[in-house]
Amino acid sequence: MEKLDIKLETFEGPLDLLLHLIEKNKFNIFDIPIVEITKQYLDYLDAMEEEDMDVMSEFLVMAATLISIKSKMLLPKEETEEEEEEDPRAELVKSLLEYKMYKYASSELKDMSIDAANAYFKQESIPKEVKEVKEDIDPAELIGDMTMQQLNEIFKTLLRREIDRVDPVRSKFGTITREEIRLEDKIIEIRNEIKGLKSINFKTLLGAKRGRLNLIVSFLAILELMKSGALVIRQDEMFGDILIDSLE
């Protein structure tokens, strides 16, 4: 494969990168070949230069989503006669279409702004005689019936909100302790666990991790280690075991 020399910043986000891949390959957005696109997506991440963690994590979340969809599609379909099973890709397609729609709108807006940007608005030039009757703003009237107690309540609400806001993404997980499991720590942990070992079963490795967050972070850590070349992953046959070889 030709060497990919990409900076992720050229893509506005994981959805942007996915749309780019879909268009480049002339894939049908309603029938995305998930195996192929996941491979290409991971290749991109692989070729990516070191980025800051914030940018990386957003792209990695999508990698995890793709792999999860891929695995769902590989699983034999359960024979449910009543309901038709939903395509595991449906949610992703919806997001992609919505994103594509706004991307289209933003390009339209861009064109419009170029045309509209050349008008000049005038400063106020009210004749002195008219302006002299200047209205006084009475702070007391403005405050009205508001009491210090009420202002105090407002301030307290704000402080509470600030605490709530700590992290809009992570706080959504609800039961997760902030910074409880750090990716950096997990990378070190897994690296030590597998050092010098070959053919470690992916399932066994992840199976030892308790808790959903632990699983997710462990998974991201494996992706990270793969990227940095500390390990390789192989799967010899369809549905076969995924095996990890440490390269250290």
Add this chain to the structure above:
Amino acid sequence: MSDMNYKAAIEAILFATGSAIEGSKLMVALGTEEEPVPKKVFNEAIKALMAEYESEDRGIRLIELDGKYQLCTKNDYYEVLGKIVNMPKKHTLTDVLLETLSIVAYKQPVTRAEIEKIRGVSCSHAVNRLVEYNLICEVGRLDAPGHPILFGTTDDFLRSFGISSMDELPDISPDKIEDFRRQAEEEAGIEVTT
């Protein structure tokens, strides 16, 4: 002043204030608090004025912004103006800002979290920048845990994109998605059944 020339009066007001003035305020000013100029009469005057400004002999135009009216120079004279007036610096809207802005424009009122969900990436920086540029503003709080801020577009947004109301935004209805679908089908050369 029953024989007031409404067109001239509107021109005088819009010229002196320089800002966008609500039609309802103009109607009161042209009449009285108790008896504003009838909407029909006002609309006729403003439409006639707008039409006159469009003449080639005029260097200014009258624009409508969401029920407000404002005078501004015609785009054609931007270059000449630049020789005399220090034109305000234009904000360069990067793709990130434009994407965020278009989501706010079409989905308003909208929270930061909703924008992030659509874009798939965080947007705090872009939102703050757009607030700073006065293209979007806080329009309220969502009645939900944490009471997140709701954002909407401003008059400056309309001005910057040369439209008078949100109705003039390019259509990106589900039909548009339908178009994308068709386009995608053509590209893939297959038929997709849904």
Add this chain to the structure above:
Amino acid sequence: MSDMNYKAAIEAILFATGSAIEGSKLMVALGTEEEPVPKKVFNEAIKALMAEYESEDRGIRLIELDGKYQLCTKNDYYEVLGKIVNMPKKHTLTDVLLETLSIVAYKQPVTRAEIEKIRGVSCSHAVNRLVEYNLICEVGRLDAPGHPILFGTTDDFLRSFGISSMDELPDISPDKIEDFRRQAEEEAGIEVTT
């Protein structure tokens, strides 16, 4: 741009500047530095423009003063204009303003950046408005890079709330903030480690 409409261009320039501009400057702007528009051509255009403005349909006029030209509102419309300018504006403290005010009250002296940190969104507009309303004012500069302005509440603020000093503000001590944190944690059923 040899086929420029001079009348329209002059109108655009005088409108945009709002002030008196020398005829010679206008001639350069309409032509070039090396080759200004000929005086004769310019004079014809400006005379025609002046005559047009004198029509009853216009609310502004073009006046000449010492070789300078300026647009201004016709006296006849001062009364109407006055109605708009002095129309009692509804000044109200919106949620945004109240929130910003409460932060300044309890955290003063405080910089814009600190306010933004608490509110999570930029606040220039709200701060400016509160300064205009004389509820907050500059109380100094922070000894930090950029020397940002520090804001505090005014005497008018105290008077409006009927208190004589900030000591009378309901208490928000560090203990209180600790309480909020605990409360927020309990509500969310989580432990926040810091």
